[in-house]
Amino acid sequence: MPQSNKKSMTLTTAEENYLKAIYHLSEGGKKGVSTNDVAAEMKTKPASVSDMLRKLGEKEVIEYRKYYGVHITDEGKKLALQTIRKHRLWEVFLVEKLNFAWDEVHEVAEELEHIQSPLLIQRLDAYLNYPKFDPHGDPIPDEFGDVRARPRVALNEMEVDQTGQIVAVKDSSAAFLRHLDKMGAYIGARIKVLDKVEFDGSLEILVDQKKTLFMSKDVAGNILVQQS
Amino acid sequence: MPQSNKKSMTLTTAEENYLKAIYHLSEGGKKGVSTNDVAAEMKTKPASVSDMLRKLGEKEVIEYRKYYGVHITDEGKKLALQTIRKHRLWEVFLVEKLNFAWDEVHEVAEELEHIQSPLLIQRLDAYLNYPKFDPHGDPIPDEFGDVRARPRVALNEMEVDQTGQIVAVKDSSAAFLRHLDKMGAYIGARIKVLDKVEFDGSLEILVDQKKTLFMSKDVAGNILVQQS
DNA sequence: TTTCGAATTTAGTCTTATCTAAAAATAAAT
DNA sequence: ATTTATTTTTAGATAAGACTAAATTCGAAA
Numbered sequence: 001m002p003q004s005n006k007k008s009m010t011l012t013t014a015e016e017n018y019l020k021a022i023y024h025l026s027e028g029g030k031k032g033v034s035t036n037d038v039a040a041e042m043k044t045k046p047a048s049v050s051d052m053l054r055k056l057g058e059k060e061v062i063e064y065r066k067y068y069g070v071h072i073t074d075e076g077k078k079l080a081l082q083t084i085r086k087h088r089l090w091e092v093f094l095v096e097k098l099n100f101a102w103d104e105v106h107e108v109a110e111e112l113e114h115i116q117s118p119l120l121i122q123r124l125d126a127y128l129n130y131p132k133f134d135p136h137g138d139p140i141p142d143e144f145g146d147v148r149a150r151p152r153v154a155l156n157e158m159e160v161d162q163t164g165q166i167v168a169v170k171d172s173s174a175a176f177l178r179h180l181d182k183m184g185a186y187i188g189a190r191i192k193v194l195d196k197v198e199f200d201g202s203l204e205i206l207v208d209q210k211k212t213l214f215m216s217k218d219v220a221g222n223i224l225v226q227q228s
Numbered sequence: 229m230p231q232s233n234k235k236s237m238t239l240t241t242a243e244e245n246y247l248k249a250i251y252h253l254s255e256g257g258k259k260g261v262s263t264n265d266v267a268a269e270m271k272t273k274p275a276s277v278s279d280m281l282r283k284l285g286e287k288e289v290i291e292y293r294k295y296y297g298v299h300i301t302d303e304g305k306k307l308a309l310q311t312i313r314k315h316r317l318w319e320v321f322l323v324e325k326l327n328f329a330w331d332e333v334h335e336v337a338e339e340l341e342h343i344q345s346p347l348l349i350q351r352l353d354a355y356l357n358y359p360k361f362d363p364h365g366d367p368i369p370d371e372f373g374d375v376r377a378r379p380r381v382a383l384n385e386m387e388v389d390q391t392g393q394i395v396a397v398k399d400s401s402a403a404f405l406r407h408l409d410k411m412g413a414y415i416g417a418r419i420k421v422l423d424k425v426e427f428d429g430s431l432e433i434l435v436d437q438k439k440t441l442f443m444s445k446d447v448a449g450n451i452l453v454q455q456s
Numbered sequence: 457t458t459t460c461g462a463a464t465t466t467a468g469t470c471t472t473a474t475c476t477a478a479a480a481a482t483a484a485a486t
Numbered sequence: 487a488t489t490t491a492t493t494t495t496t497a498g499a500t501a502a503g504a505c506t507a508a509a510t511t512c513g514a515a516a
Contacts, residue, residue, distance in 0.1 A: 014503065035464060048504055050465050055502090067464060067511060098351040108345045117336045123326040242473065263494055276474055278495050283472090295481060295494060 009059055009079065013114045016083050018042060018052050019061055022072055023080035032069035081145035087113040088134035089124050095135040096128065102135050102187070103174035137168030137187045137224065153227060155191070156203065156220035163192045164225040171222050179219070184211050191225065237287055237307065241342045244311050246270060246280050247289055250300055251308035260297035309373035315341040316362035317352050323363040324356065330363050330415070331402035365396025365415045365452060381455060383419070384431065384448035391420045392453040399450050407447070412439050419453065 011019065021041040025033040035053065039046045057064030061076030072080065090112040094100040100108075122143075125131075132148055133139055141147045152167060166189045169176060180186060185207055194212060195204035201217035239247065249269040253261040263281065267274045285292030289304030300308065318340040322328040328336075350371075353359075360376055361367055369375045380395060394417045397404060408414060413435055422440060423432040429445035 012502075036462095044503090045505065046464065047466085047506080051503075054465095094348075098348070098355055100347075100351070104347070108343065108348050111343045111345070112340075115336065115339045117339070119328075119332070120322075120326070120336055123328070127326055240472075264492095272473090273475065274494065275476080275496085279473075282495095 009061065009075065011059070011061070011079060015052070015056060015059075015061075016079070016114060018049075018056060019072070019076055019080045020083050022056075022062060022070060023077060023084070026072050032071050034069045038070075078145045081141040081147070082143075083113055085141045085143070085145075086115070086121055088138060088140040089121060089128060089131070091134045091136070092128050092131045092140075093124060101177075102181075103177045105135065133167060133187075135187055136172050137166065152224045154221050155193075155205075155215075155223040155225050156201065156217050158193045158225060158227070160193050160196055162227060163190070164227040165190050166223055167226045168224040169222055170224065176222065180223075183215060183219075184213050185215075185223070237289065237303065239287070239289070239307060243280070243284060243287075244307075244342060246277075246284060247300070247304055247308045248311050250284075250290060250298060251305060251312070254300050260299050262297045266298075306373045309369040309375070310371075311341055313369045313371070313373075314343070314349055316366060316368045317349060317356065317359070319362045319364070320356050320359045320368075321352060330400075330405045330409075333363065361395055361415070363415055364400050365394065380452045382449050383421075383433075383443075383451040383453050384429065384445050386421045386453060386455070388421050388424055390455060391418070392455040393418050394451055395454045396452040397450055398452065404450065408451075411443065411447075412441050413443075413451070 018038065021038055022033055025037050025041060035046050035049045038053070039049045042049065053062065053064045053070055056062045056076070057070075061073055061079055063071045063073055087109045090109040091105045094105040094108060095102065125143075131140055139147045153164075154170075155166075158164070166185060166187055168187065169180065185191070185205070189207050190209070192206040192209075193203060194206050197203070202214060203217070203220050204212060204214055205220075206212050246266065249266055250261055253265050253269060263274050263277045266281070267277045270277065281290065281292045281298055284290045284304070285298075289301055289307055291299045291301055315337045318337040319333045322333040322336060323330065353371075359368055367375045381392075382398075383394075386392070394413060394415055396415065397408065413419070413433070417435050418437070420434040420437075421431060422434050425431070430442060431445070431448050432440060432442055433448075434440050
């Protein structure tokens with residue numbers, strides 16, 4: 001007997017985490033997500049995943065056909081985006097108000113995102129001045145799950161004299177974020193491509209109309225820019 | 229085999245809640261706390277409590293003698309005070325930064341207090357400017373569990389011309405807090421007793437050197453003031 | 457189309473935290 | 487000093503979420 005999701009569907013913390021993982025794995029590819037994929041993402045065993053998929057299927061936040069992986073439903077997508085919204089708002093709070101570094105916020109936000117209080121999130125959003133992007137540059141969905149997805153381009157694909165703002169990194173590992181920091185760049189920085197070296201594809205970048213820096217093609221390829 | 233609490237003792241969320249309840253029930257009275265008391269406080273059944281007491285006893289955060297109730301240990305008290313510290317810091321945050329009302333914060337703080345991150349609490353404390361009292365006027369323990377317990381007196385017991393700061397209310401029901409608010413008083417307000425009416429014991433109070441208000445003896449008896 | 461290997465599910469166990477019902481211990485009263 | 491009433495504990499169940507080991511299913515290769 002499927003859960004008639006009349007109004008609100010309540011998920012446990014574990015269910016929220018699985019759904020979020022499934023949502024992330026679904027992004028881009030239109031195809032279903034396999035049990036093994038989810039197990040890897042969640043760092044659990046496939047057997048545990050099978051169990052959870054059955055439960056999420058009953059709650060109709062995913063479509064689950066045994067042996068054929070899962071598709072997230074519209075309802076599921078909405079719930080996943082709500083969790084992601086909470087996660088990213090908390091990240092903004094931690095960085096902007098509590099002076100956490102980019103690479104310190106994930107674990108804590110992972111806990112904070114499960115606090116159940118619509119009012120809290122509403123107020124937090126207002127307090128942070130309705131941010132549209134988190135400290136890694138990922139967009140923050142609104143309360144209906146809508147994302148203001150702005151076009152992005154990898155920095156190494158930009159032409160000389162083009163300008164924009166760094167909004168995200170592809171590989172957001174702590175190591176890379178620290179490297180970025182050391183170079184003098186950061187999420188949110190306004191940049192301009194001053195030169196592209198033909199020899200090795202490296203770039204000369206002007207940051208915040210002040211500092212110039214050089215970066216390899218590989219590093220630049222890992223940086224996403226919203227052009228302006 | 230008792231848990232050798234060498235360094236850090238980690239408690240689950242449920243264990244933290246039980247320990248906090250036991251700590252609160254222990255306050256004042258030097259005597260032990262009964263299984264039934266804990267069950268009432270936690271809104272669970274005595275059978276569930278027995279089980280939990282055994283576990284908390286093994287972790288040496290309480291002293292548990294079957295059929296004779298529990299005493300909290302020094303280690304347990306320290307842990308309980310850490311949870312209380314987190315709870316009250318979050319309450320300050322909710323009221324001062326997110327504009328929650330006094331009577332809206334408890335439930336949410338009850339969830340937030342279980343977030344595990346010493347750094348988070350450290351930063352939050354600094355961000356809030358190291359508050360010593362929560363929005364209800366209850367003291368916030370420091371990171372070692374020490375409480376700056378300042379002497380308090382009921383407002384109706386103060387003499388004419390004495391001054392102080394409202395730091396707590398005895399009955400912190402939503403109704404009373406709203407009544408206080410409507411009168412123009414609040415936790416943290418600096419007050420001075422202008423007059424005491426002999427006829428009915430009611431008081432005339434100066435709030436923040438601006439507003440005068442009158443309150444009955446009963447209302448004043450419910451307000452705690454730190455004299456200055 | 458049969459077989460083989462990888463992926464997936466099922467079955468059974470464990471832990472935490474709860475419950476109900478029944479047993480046992482304490483405390484109080486005759 | 488017994489009996490009775492209350493409190494507390496034990497025993498056995500349940501539900502969530504995880505695991506291991508065993509069984510099943512799928513799909514690709516021969």
